[in-house]
Amino acid sequence: MRFEQYQIMRKQALAACEAEGTKFPDAEQMNPIILAYVGDVVFSCM
Numbered sequence: 001m002r003f004e005q006y007q008i009m010r011k012q013a014l015a016a017c018e019a020e021g022t023k024f025p026d027a028e029q030m031n032p033i034i035l036a037y038v039g040d041v042v043f044s045c046m
Helices: 005-022 033-043
Strands: none
Touching: none
């Protein structure tokens, strides 16, 4: 995945969270297993 694609996906995810009224969680407060899962999902999209 190119960095430009990542930026677009991140922007869309933040916009979706904001539209729902949900605050995007801070990575430092998330469970490391969830972060690993997110990393696997991103890697599999490459």
